[in-house]
Amino acid sequence: MPNPTPLNDATIFVVDDDAGMRRSVVFLAESVGWQAQGFADAESFLAAIRPDTVGCLVLDVRMPTMSGLELQHTMQQRGIDLPIIFITGHADVSLAVQAMKQGAAEFLEKPFRDQALLDAIAQAMRRSLATLDARRVHRTVQAQFEQLTAREKEVALCVARGQPNRVIALALGISARTVQVHRQHVLEKMQAHSAAELAALMLPVLAAAQGPV
């Protein structure tokens, strides 16, 4: 298994058109040891962000050019999977419902207690990291799978489906002995200790390879 991403790589992005508010949230986040970065509008944030960025977004609902909800929508379209903490000056239930439906992590109404924001940030960070780790594991397994020969890939998929050597030999038109050799190579190359572990690792690959087999 790859190592979990260290927390100090994560950044808290603060998007708020009110400079005082923006700087104060950055300052508060930095005060408890997070990395934080402020943006005056949604557009400059979108220009700076990369899809694999780890962290969370503290977002003002009402902004002049692109509203918080619009930014949320745009990020989803671009596959940017950052948890969002919305901040609003107005108690607006319908707005909150819409934001949460679109997957917001939290919806805070000004004035809020600093602890509430910091708790929300911590939880969002954990979620972001978990997402990122899962993505990394998936990428590693996929890369190892791509290293296999064509015959090994066929054998690997059958093993992951839990088929015995005899059945695989019959299906592929080769001897059971040859299957056993391939199986050994696959387990070594995929860094798996057993057929069960291979099956677990291969779940995303299996899902992707459903078609051809």
Added chain:
Amino acid sequence: MVACLLSVAAGCGAAGAQAQVGPQPVQIGVLAPQGPAQAAQAWAHLEPYLEAAVPGRRFEIRTFDLPDLSRAVAARSVDFFIANSGFYVDMEAAHGASRIATLESPQASSPTEAIASAVIVRRGRDELRSMADLKGRRVMAVSDRAFGGFQVAWRELKQAGVDPYADLASLSFSGFPMQQVVLAVRRGEVDAGIVRACLLESMVQQGQVREDEFTVLAQKGGAFPCQRSTRLYPDWPFASLKHTPNDLAKRVATALLAMPRTENGHGWTVATDYQPVRELFRDLEIGPYADLRERSLKGFLQRHWVWFALAAALLAAWLVHSLRVERLVHARTAELRRALEQRAQMESEARAQQEKLDHLSRLGILGEMSSMLAHELNQPLAAIGNFARGMVRRIEAGRLDAAPLLQASHEIADQAERAGGIMQRIRGFVGKRASRREPVNLRQTLEGAVAMFCSMLSHPPAVTLRMDPACTDPWVQADRLQVEQVLLNLMKNALDAMQALPPSERRIVVECVPAEDHFRVGVTDNGSGLDPTSVGRLFEPFFTTKPDGVGLGLAICQRVVEAHGGRIWAAPAPQGGVSVFFTLPRTAHAQSHPPE
């Protein structure tokens, strides 16, 4: 018209002088419908009788046809006249003629029922039986101004649905004497003739025609001895004129009433009521009730239509020509005018809209301000909180780097300054104008505020303005705009307090009660009322019972009222709502400030 009046005025002095000189004979104008000779003979007895009865005055009878008599009256060349009732009513209205006696004719049982018309046709014309049958026929009368000889019958024709000027094949006028009409009917020149009732009988008696030659249409029964086609009207009056000396009129009147009946049965009686004649004129819209010239013009047009048609054709040709030339100009002008009108309308609409918006903003000012104020103050306050908490956390964690702490301190100071700036702006907003004191009519201010309030709402509540009768001249020294804002605010509060009621049951009463040195204004709603503790706290700044309220409205009202030297308080209304009262000190109304 002016010329006519002038001539009358000029004649006045002359007539007065004439009456006083004495030797000048008193002129009596007599209408002669059957010709001057007949009239002169009929009235010949009057001259000697009056001269005997009124010693020292000579009397002269002069006969006239209708237009001449009318001119003579206008020119004051007669002192009295004897004429038909229609002419008299006309002169009464036009020249102030005044009846002093009414003729008693031998044939009439009563002087009020003495005149009628007979519509005669040649005997044997069986298709002509009623007035309505005259439609499309040739009809003759003596004159369009003759009373018994035309107008009386006209009324009956009109009631039968026949307009003599429009529905007849021809309407002709013979002129006096009236016998010509009878003769024209006999000769077959016309289908029917309109004559005064009894004319036919008198002509038969004199052997001029035979009775069996004619039939009278639509005969009416009754005690009247002659055949008639119409209802009855009062007999001829003896009338004096405005310039006739009063004592002369009186002496003539007395003499007439004392006069014994002549051998042909004529006498004079007390002047009767001519109202039926006025009614006829009103019905026909003639005489005093319409412009006679319009009718005669119409008749003139009917007689000379060929020439008018020719002239009209020429005129039309010329019109077509000029229209062709000017059509483009007209079109362009109309277009331009339309555009201008449209622009003017849009401008006035925009102005009205702007005024409404101004009013609206004044009413909604506090409501708007409340959410604006909340949002604007939230930002710096939240920022200050974040910086302060952040600093606390750093210090607690022992992270005492000077730079970030200093930066946060600066930020806190900046944000506090910003909050102060917002408050400053709100204060400037509330007190934008310099307060002005001038004598203000409280009644007008209340009326204006109520009207303004109602005009701003699509479904205004019923607002009743009750002015104490003693509030006749309610002048206060005040800033009218500020007092208006207080009133609008109180009415807005009252409306808000009634939100639970259906719109039709929402009622606001605005009242003014005078006291020795001030006026008390009350605004009362019929909402659910307030609990006693809330009533006590109403005027505290930021105290509010509304979910979206800020609690500044009444505090500002209090500031305004107290600045005017008045008091403001709230009390539960007897019928369940809340009353808010405020007082404004009375002022003597300065002469230099008339009410607007």
